[in-house]
Amino acid sequence: MTIGLRCVACGRTYDIGDRAWRCSCGGLFKLEGTALFAAAGAGSDRPWSLWRYRSSLPIFGSRDRWEQISLGEGSTPIVQDSPGVLLKLDFLMPTLSFKDRGSVVLVSAASELGVRQMVADSSGNAGVSIAAYGARAGIETEVFVPASTSPSKVFQLEAYGAVVRRITGSRDDAAAAAISRLEQTGAFYASHIYNPFFHHGTKTFAFECYEQLAGRMPDAVVIPAGNGTLLLGAALGFAELVDAGLLDRPPRLFAVQAANCSPIAKARGAHVSGSTETAAEGIAIQNPPRLEEMMRAIETTGGDLLLVDEESILRARTALLARGIDVEPTAAAGYAALDGWDSDELGTVLVALTGAGIKTPHAP
Template identity: 45%
Template sequence: MTALPDYFCPTDGTRVPPGTLAWCCPVCRGPLDLDFSPNPGPLKSLAGRVNSLWRYAESLPLPAPDFSLGEGRTPLVPLDGGISAKLDFLMPTLSFKDRGAVMLAALAARLGPDRVIADSSGNAGTAIAAYCARAGLPCTVYVPAGTSPKKLEQIGAHGARLEIVHGGREQTALTAREAADEPGTFYASHVYNPYFLHGTKTYVLELWEDLGGRLPDALVVPVGNGTLLLGAALAVRELHSAGLIAKAPTLYAVQAAAVAPLAEAWRAGADEPLGNTPMVPTFAEGIAIPQPPRARQILRTVRGSGSAFLTATEAQIAAAQLDLAGRGLYVEATGVACWAAVRDGALGERTAVVPLCGAGLKSGLASV
């Protein structure tokens, strides 16, 4: 069996041995990273491999589990003006979160906990519930009151126990973290557990393969907790270090203008959110995170790529959802935020890819 890498805290350097149920730094209680340096293979080495994200075996910290649903390898389709869309809503549970959820379930199955818990505003919880069902792991998902009924139905259908938390997304996360400290509990956190990021990085590995060993000028990703952005940055660094791309693309981060703590911090030159961002209603509920635990990492990553934050208004999000639907792509409002931010020419003549992260059937049509 493949040896697991150590965890380490990116804030204070504390190391945590593998094979434990620890979910955070024991010193600062912050998120962990993995001491893992993969060596991705050249493009020609991928010929004939399994048609899922597990084809990038050299880049992943775990071997493929026997309960894979064939996740990954989603289509790339052109939109306008050098911008293409990657259809990550065409995943087994209809969102990009499957990329990281299968990694967490594979790790949990290896560790053999008494229970698995997760917290989510919908898509991550659905993905964790589905893969725990496949792996035969008991699962509880904490969700905020007001979560889309369709997402609640999907989580419950996979056999997970639902815990509805009153008080919003932040209170939901705090409640789950308290439960995560109970003995025998595996916290399948898409924010705190770095295995999730090593799953989401396959989004970029697929782009690199589908574009013939290159990447576009810009990658535009939605940011709430930053799991896709940080995973994308991991993949870019690994491909560049291995000499498989000559130049790293620019990473643009997109937030809803209604709840944009990271965009505001970036504009102010701050290292973290400026204060208590008010939680106001937004169509892009999946990225409405007032206090992201990895905020410093996210801001450092965007600045390090020489990039910027972009925001999209509610009107822009609603219009972009209808625009994509008119092109045959029915995507939930959170998943269209990137297209909303760039479809009117914000990137100039640069080539770019935007992810369409979740299916429209999960939450319905936005309207203003």
């Protein structure tokens, strides 16, 4: 089956060469035609990187080109924090966030399509990651970020040669500016939210958990969720492992959001402030386009939403530092969500640590 795009709202299909970023009905895309996970097995010559899973990645065209763009991303360590609590250090990546899983797949696809110019919008880490792989693939990259983005992320973007557009307003305003730029220029939209190639990169998080833990999965996986790029990728990866007959069921997926900014709580009818005032800038998203899919991912796996307040995020960051692990506040939010974790009821847990501490420097 060839790889193609299908609108989740109306079912219309598109060729990937069309470069459409959403359906004419406004619906979002998913990818079709990718193969299921195949276990590596003994004596495998597969590399210890994302390309270990190349048979289930949406690769088309020249495989050599894809592997030339790879920076060996993936295969991040899983360490034990305490009995029943595992941490996956998913910030140990070429640009220091998990986003490299998605970017390498998305940018390789863009390169294969002959893209010369691309536009992205980001709260920081996704843009940095797209910029790095854009540089590697020789694609001109323009990134729209909220003006409040950490200066260190803006420096990282500029260092990779991206054109940076700082937009006054929220993360949603940055997205609107990027979309209007696309309409003016006809550039490729390298969106980690809309483009489903990205989620087929982040699904390798689940494959790695499966292989590194020799199939003995934790009962729950905790993931900070703004636009849900890791949550949705993990849900996809675990679902593919179930479909391949390797897991009986996926772990329960728990999404972590800041109490100050939780679109999931809002969609469930809770009264929320609607602000984006949180130190966890990577999840300061008011209106994630894939909100329904994110809610389905936690509900169908028996997971839930976990809310964390600002004080607990900063406390968790300090607690991790005392254990030798330096992450940015967004990643610390995931660890903060373990406060009050009832292991009798919820069992063992793995927390995704998503971005490195240097992304958001500590106060002097």
